Amino acid sequence: MGVRVDELGKLKVGSYVLIDGEPCKVLSTDKSKPGKHGAAKVRLSALGLFDNSKRQLLGSVTTRVEVPIIEKFEAQVVSVLGDTVQLMDLASGDYAVFDVEMPKDPELVDKIVEGVNVEVWRVLERNTIMRVK
Numbered sequence: 579m580g581v582r583v584d585e586l587g588k589l590k591v592g593s594y595v596l597i598d599g600e601p602c603k604v605l606s607t608d609k610s611k612p613g614k615h616g617a618a619k620v621r622l623s624a625l626g627l628f629d630n631s632k633r634q635l636l637g638s639v640t641t642r643v644e645v646p647i648i649e650k651f652e653a654q655v656v657s658v659l660g661d662t663v664q665l666m667d668l669a670s671g672d673y674a675v676f677d678v679e680m681p682k683d684p685e686l687v688d689k690i691v692e693g694v695n696v697e698v699w700r701v702l703e704r705n706t707i708m709r710v711k
Contacts, residue, residue: 581646581647586622586639586642587641589645595624595644596643597634600628601648602625607622607623609639617640618639620635628679628701651670651700652711653666653696654666658692660680663679663707664676676705679706680707695711
């Protein structure tokens, strides 16, 4: 889908932002008061959606940042092939089959078996399993 642009100061905990081209979930924000010679600053801490890496972003509250547009849809697990999960798209109507990487969360991994339905998030043409339905 793509991205939209927003101001750094408007992002809240739980929202999403692109940091170094990687979609991330905002974990915390810390705003400082405006100083004598400048605008208020924001220190943002976030976790990568695909790689689980922590990232920091520091800037003025008016700094323009990219926010990813997230498409959510349902899919069915066709097969589990080691670190790859084969899914069938149930939302589009064409029942296309595609592969995604196995999630890193151990609780989620235990629930992913053939035939179960999952919620998939598509962000910047990349897919990830977010939860088992």
